[in-house]
Amino acid sequence: MTANAKITADLFITCVVDQLYPDVGVSVVRVLRRLGVTVGFPTDQTCCGQPVYNTGYSQQARTLAKRVLEQFKDSEYVVVPSGSCAATIRVFYLEIFDDDTELLAEAKALAAKTYEFSEFLVNVLKVDDAADCGAGHEGTVTYHPSCHLLRELGVKSEPQKLLQSVPGLEQKELEGAEICCGFGGTFSVKFPHISEGMVTDKVANIQASGADTLVSCDMSCLMNIGGALNRQESAIKVRHLAQILDPESE
Amino acid sequence: MPEIKTQDFTAASTAAILDPKLRRALDRVAEGFHVARLDRIEEVTQDVWDGWKDQAREIKVHTIENLDYYLELLDKNVTAAGGQLHFAKDADEANEIVAHIVRTRNIKIVTKSKSMVSEELGLNPVLEALGVEVWETDLGEYIIQLAEETPSHLVAPALHKSKEDVAALFTEKLGIPYDEDIYHMAATARTILRDKFMEADLGISGANFVVAETGTLVIITNEGNGRLCTSAPRVHIGITGMEKVIPSMQDLSAFLRLLPRSATGQRITSYVSMTTGPRRSDDEDGPEEFHLILVDNGRSKMLADPALREALYCIRCGACLNICPVYSRIGGHAYGWVYPGPIGAVVSPMLVGLPKAKELPQASSLCGACREVCPVNIDIPKMLLDLRKKTAESPDSSLRSAPEIERVLARLYAKLMSSPKLLKMGVKFGRFAQKLERMTPVFSPLTTDGKWIRNAHIPILSRWTKSRDLPTLPKQTFHELWEKELSPDDS
Amino acid sequence: MPGTPKAEFLQSVREALGRENVPPIEAYPRLAETPSELEQQVAQMRQHIEDNLPALLDKLAKMAALGGWRVHRASRPEDVIEYIETLARDSGTANVVRSNQDVFNQIPLDATLTNLGLTVTTVLRDETTTRESLREEIRQSGIGITGADYALAETGSVIVLPRKGLARLISVVPPVHIALVRAEDLLETLDDLFLLRRLEYHQQGGEMGSYLNFITGPSRTADIEMTIVEGVHGPKEVHMIILG
Ligand code: SF4
Numbered sequence: 010m011t012a013n014a015k016i017t018a019d020l021f022i023t024c025v026v027d028q029l030y031p032d033v034g035v036s037v038v039r040v041l042r043r044l045g046v047t048v049g050f051p052t053d054q055t056c057c058g059q060p061v062y063n064t065g066y067s068q069q070a071r072t073l074a075k076r077v078l079e080q081f082k083d084s085e086y087v088v089v090p091s092g093s094c095a096a097t098i099r100v101f102y103l104e105i106f107d108d109d110t111e112l113l114a115e116a117k118a119l120a121a122k123t124y125e126f127s128e129f130l131v132n133v134l135k136v137d138d139a140a141d142c143g144a145g146h147e148g149t150v151t152y153h154p155s156c157h158l159l160r161e162l163g164v165k166s167e168p169q170k171l172l173q174s175v176p177g178l179e180q181k182e183l184e185g186a187e188i189c190c191g192f193g194g195t196f197s198v199k200f201p202h203i204s205e206g207m208v209t210d211k212v213a214n215i216q217a218s219g220a221d222t223l224v225s226c227d228m229s230c231l232m233n234i235g236g237a238l239n240r241q242e243s244a245i246k247v248r249h250l251a252q253i254l255d256p257e258s259e
Numbered sequence: 260m261p262e263i264k265t266q267d268f269t270a271a272s273t274a275a276i277l278d279p280k281l282r283r284a285l286d287r288v289a290e291g292f293h294v295a296r297l298d299r300i301e302e303v304t305q306d307v308w309d310g311w312k313d314q315a316r317e318i319k320v321h322t323i324e325n326l327d328y329y330l331e332l333l334d335k336n337v338t339a340a341g342g343q344l345h346f347a348k349d350a351d352e353a354n355e356i357v358a359h360i361v362r363t364r365n366i367k368i369v370t371k372s373k374s375m376v377s378e379e380l381g382l383n384p385v386l387e388a389l390g391v392e393v394w395e396t397d398l399g400e401y402i403i404q405l406a407e408e409t410p411s412h413l414v415a416p417a418l419h420k421s422k423e424d425v426a427a428l429f430t431e432k433l434g435i436p437y438d439e440d441i442y443h444m445a446a447t448a449r450t451i452l453r454d455k456f457m458e459a460d461l462g463i464s465g466a467n468f469v470v471a472e473t474g475t476l477v478i479i480t481n482e483g484n485g486r487l488c489t490s491a492p493r494v495h496i497g498i499t500g501m502e503k504v505i506p507s508m509q510d511l512s513a514f515l516r517l518l519p520r521s522a523t524g525q526r527i528t529s530y531v532s533m534t535t536g537p538r539r540s541d542d543e544d545g546p547e548e549f550h551l552i553l554v555d556n557g558r559s560k561m562l563a564d565p566a567l568r569e570a571l572y573c574i575r576c577g578a579c580l581n582i583c584p585v586y587s588r589i590g591g592h593a594y595g596w597v598y599p600g601p602i603g604a605v606v607s608p609m610l611v612g613l614p615k616a617k618e619l620p621q622a623s624s625l626c627g628a629c630r631e632v633c634p635v636n637i638d639i640p641k642m643l644l645d646l647r648k649k650t651a652e653s654p655d656s657s658l659r660s661a662p663e664i665e666r667v668l669a670r671l672y673a674k675l676m677s678s679p680k681l682l683k684m685g686v687k688f689g690r691f692a693q694k695l696e697r698m699t700p701v702f703s704p705l706t707t708d709g710k711w712i713r714n715a716h717i718p719i720l721s722r723w724t725k726s727r728d729l730p731t732l733p734k735q736t737f738h739e740l741w742e743k744e745l746s747p748d749d750s
Numbered sequence: 751m752p753g754t755p756k757a758e759f760l761q762s763v764r765e766a767l768g769r770e771n772v773p774p775i776e777a778y779p780r781l782a783e784t785p786s787e788l789e790q791q792v793a794q795m796r797q798h799i800e801d802n803l804p805a806l807l808d809k810l811a812k813m814a815a816l817g818g819w820r821v822h823r824a825s826r827p828e829d830v831i832e833y834i835e836t837l838a839r840d841s842g843t844a845n846v847v848r849s850n851q852d853v854f855n856q857i858p859l860d861a862t863l864t865n866l867g868l869t870v871t872t873v874l875r876d877e878t879t880t881r882e883s884l885r886e887e888i889r890q891s892g893i894g895i896t897g898a899d900y901a902l903a904e905t906g907s908v909i910v911l912p913r914k915g916l917a918r919l920i921s922v923v924p925p926v927h928i929a930l931v932r933a934e935d936l937l938e939t940l941d942d943l944f945l946l947r948r949l950e951y952h953q954q955g956g957e958m959g960s961y962l963n964f965i966t967g968p969s970r971t972a973d974i975e976m977t978i979v980e981g982v983h984g985p986k987e988v989h990m991i992i993l994g
Pocket of ligand 1: 413521572573574575576577578579580602629632633634635636637
C-alpha cells in the first residue's frame with residue numbers, strides 16, 4: 010500500500026453522488042485512502058454536463074465542460090465514481106471541443122488522466138485483491154455493467170475482478186446483464202413507457218439472480234433500478250462498488 | 260413514398276409496448292438471431308471477426324468517399340454487360356422508370372423478391388395502378404402484402420405476425436380452410452407463387468451489393484425466390500440505393516462473411532445470386548433485359564453531412580434491431596416508416612425529413628449496443644446524438660424536437676451547475692420542498708416516505724415516479740460532508 | 751426513358767461530397783492489379799489447394815453438412831451412380847432432369863436411371879426443344895442433377911456459372927437437387943473464387959457471364975414465428991456428392 014503513497018488523485022464526485030448519494034462519495038474517499046492515495050476534492054465542481062449534452066444542448070454542455078477542464082487541469086489523476094461521467098470526460102469532451110485546438114488539447118490531457126473508480130483501482134493502483142482495502146462482505150451480489158462503462162470505456166473485467174476477490178462475497182450471475190437498464194438520462198422522462206419496460210425486465214432478472222444486493226459503478230443506473238425495486242417493495246439493496254469495498258460502509 | 264407516420268412515435272410505441280403478443284414475437288426473433296450470431300463469432304474467433312469488420316468498413320469508407328467515381332464505373336460495366344443503368348433522384352422518378360418499362364414491354368405479371376428500397380419507394384401501389392399483378396415472393400413479404408401492411412424488421416418483415424394471424428389471413432385472403440401448421444402455410448405460398456414465377460414477365464429484385472468493376476448485382480436469400488425472380492421472367496429490374504456499390508468483386512468476400520452471420524447467424528445463406536447483364540445468347544435461361552435503378556431519394560443529404568455519412572455504410576443486416584432494448588419492446592411499426600430500429604432512427608429522419616421524424620433520434624438510451632454489433636462499425640449513438648443537437652437548438656422551429664420549456668430548463672441547468680453557490684441554494688430549496696409535505700400535505704408537490712419520493716406532482720418528475728420511486732435529497736451533500744469530516748484540513 | 755441523366759446525377763453526388771470530378775486520390779489497390787498479377791495470385795492459390803487437397807475436401811464435406819447438404823463421399827464414379835440410383839428409387843419420382851456438363855461424361859448415369867424406368871431429360875436445346883418446353887420439363891421433374899463449377903470449402907457451397915447445357919432452374923425448381931463435385935472443382939475460400947473470377951473476367955475481355963450462383967443447403971425460411979421450414983421456393987432436399 011505504501012506503493013501508492015505518492016499518488017494524488019482528485020475526485021470528480023459527480024452531481025448525482027454529491028446531491029443524492031453522498032455516502033458513496035465517502036466510501037470512495039475511504040477506499041482510496043486505505044490504498045494510500047492522497048485524495049483531493051476541488052470544491053468548485055458541479056456537473057460534467059452529460060445531461061444537457063445527451064439531450065442535444067451542446068452549448069450548455071460546453072459551458073459545464075470548460076469548468077471541469079479548468080478545475081482539474083493541475084490534477085495528477087482524476088477519479089470518477091461513475092462510468093457514465095468518466096465517459097463524458099474521456100470521450101464526449103473530445104467531441105465537444107473538436108472545433109477548438111486549444112481546448113481540445115486540454116480535453117485530451119484531462120482524458121488521459123481521468124479514470125473511472127474500478128479502473129483506477131485495478132489499472133493504476135494495481136489492486137488485485139479487494140482485501141487490500143480491507144473489504145469484506147457477507148452476502149450474495151450480482152453486478153450490472155452500466156452501458157457507458159462497458160461500451161464507451163470498455164471497462165468490463167475490472168469491477169468483476171474486484172468483486173470476485175471480496176472475502177465472504179458470493180457472486181450471482183445476472184441474466185441479460187449487458188442490456189441497458191433504461192435510464193439513459195433524459196430518455197427516462199421523455200419516453201417513460203419505454204424506460205419503464207426496460208427497467209422492469211432488468212428488475213425481473215435481478216430478482217431471478219437470487220442476489221441480495223445489486224452492485225454497479227454508476228449511481229444513476231442504480232437510482233433507476235433501485236427506484237423500480239423499491240416501488241416493487243423488493244428487499245434487494247443497491248450499492249456502488251465503492252460501498253462494497255469499503256469496510257466502514259453500513 | 261409510403262405513408263409517413265413517424266410523427267406518431269410516442270402514441271404508437273405506447274400502444275406497442277402493451278402488446279404481449281408482439282413482445283413474444285420480438286423476443287423470439289431477437290433471441291434466435293442474436294444467439295446464433297454470437298455462436299458464429301465465437302466459431303471464427305473475435306479477432307478474425309473484428310478483422311472482417313475493419314475490412315468491410317474500409318471498403319465502405321473508400322467507396323462512399325468516391326461514390327461518383329464508382330457509380331460511373333458501374334454504369335460503364337453494366338452497359339458493357341448489355342444492361343441498362345438508370346439514376347433516380349427521388350421515389351417518383353424511380354417509380355416512373357419502372358412504370359415506363361412496364362408500359363413499353365407490355366408487362367402483365369410481376370414477381371418481386373425482397374427489397375427494402377422498393378418499400379421505401381412505395382412501388383407496389385404504383386404498379387397496381389397500372390393494372391399489373393404484383394406478387395411479393397419472399398414468404399414474409401408475401402404475408403405482409405396480403406395483410407396490406409409494411410415490414411416491421413429489415414430481415415424478418417412479418418415477425419409481428421403469429422402463426423394464428425397468418426392462418427387467419429390466408430383463410431380471409433386466399434379462401435382456404437384455417438390451418439395454422441407453419442409447414443402447410445409455407446407450402447400454400449409455394450404452390451401459389453410457383454405458377455407466378457413461371458408466368459411473370461418482369462422480376463424485380465433489390466440488391467445487397469452492386470459491383471462496379473463488373474456491373475454485377477448481388478442478392479442474398481434463403482428461400483430461392485430471388486433466384487427465380489431474376490432468372491425466370493423475360494425482364495429483370497434491380498432497384499437499390501446508390502450507396503450499395505462496392506469497387507471490386509473481391510470486396511464481396513468480407514461482406515458475404517459478415518452479412519449472413521450478422522443477420523440470421525448463418526455462415527452463408529442458401530442462395531447468393533450474382534447477375535451481370537441479361538442472358539447471353541448461349542445461356543439456357545435468364546432475362547432478355549436487365550435494368551438497374553439506383554436511387555438517391557435523400558441519400559445525398561446523408562452524403563453531404565460528414566456527421567451522418569456513415570449511415571450509408573449500412574448493409575441492412577438488422578443486427579442493431581435485434582440487440583436494441585428499445586426496438587425489442589416496441590417493434591418496427593412504431594417507428595412509423597420503412598426503416599426501423601437504431602439505424603432507422605438515423606436514416607428515416609434523413610429520408611423523410613427531420614421535421615417529421617425528429618422524435619426518433621430521441622428515443623434511445625444511447626446504450627451503444629447497436630454500435631457493438633454493427634458489422635461495419637457504424638457509430639449509431641453518435642449519429643443519434645448529432646441529430647439531437649440538430650433538433651435541440653435549431654433556429655428553425657419546425658426542427659426543434661422539444662417544447663420551449665426544455666430549452667429553458669437546459670439553460671437553467673447550465674446556470675445552476677455553473678455556480679456552486681446557486682447549486683447550494685437549489686439543493687436547500689429542494690430539501691425545503693421535500694419538507695412541505697409535512698407542513699401542508701395537501702399542497703405538497705411531492706409524496707414521500709422519508710427516504711423515497713413515491714409520487715411527484717410536478718412535470719417531468721411525475722413521469723419518473725409513475726413507475727419508479729426517486730430517492731429524497733439526504734441531509735447533506737458530499738460537498739458538505741467533505742468540508743465537515745473528510746477534508747484533510749480537518750483531520 | 752424517365753430518370754435523371756447520368757451527368758446530372760453524378761454531379762449532385764460530387765456536390766454532396768464536395769469533390770471534383772477526379773479519380774480517387776488513393777487508387778483502389780485491387781482495381782489497379784494487372785492480369786499477370788492476378789495470374790500469379792491464382793497460381794499460388796492453386797498450389798495451396800493442391801498441397802492441401804485431402805484436408806480441404808474434408809473441410810468442404812464438413813461445411814457443406816453444416817450448411818444443410820446431405821453429403822456423400824465417393825471414391826469411384828460407380829459409387830456415385832449407385833448412390834444416385836438409391837436416391838432416385840427412394841424419391842419415387844418418374845422424371846429426372848440433368849444438366850449437360852462435363853462431369854456426366856465422367857459419371858454416365860443415364861442408363862442406370864433409365865433402367866429404373868425413369869425419364870431422364872438433358873438440358874440440350876435443339877430444333878425441337880425451346881427454352882419454354884425445357885422449363886416445363888424441369889417443372890415436371892422430381893430430381894435435378896447438376897455438376898459444380900466450383901465447390902467452396904469455406905462455406906460448403908456449390909458454385910454454378912452459365913454453361914451451355916446448364917439451366918439455373920434445374921437446381922431451384924425440382925424438390926430434390928443433387929450436385930456432383932469433383933476434387934478439381936474445389937476452392938478453399940471466397941477470396942479464391944472471386945480472385946479466379948476476376949482473372950477470367952479480364953482474360954475474357956471483360957465478360958463476366960450472366961450469373962454466378964451459390965447454393966448452400968436447401969431452400970428455407972423462418973418467416974413465420976422463426977420456425978425453419980425447408981423447401982420454400984427451392985428444393986427441400988439437397989445432396990452433395992463429392993468424388994475424390
Ligand atoms: S446499422 Fe449496422 S447493424 Fe444496423 S442494420 Fe446497418 S449494418 Fe446492420
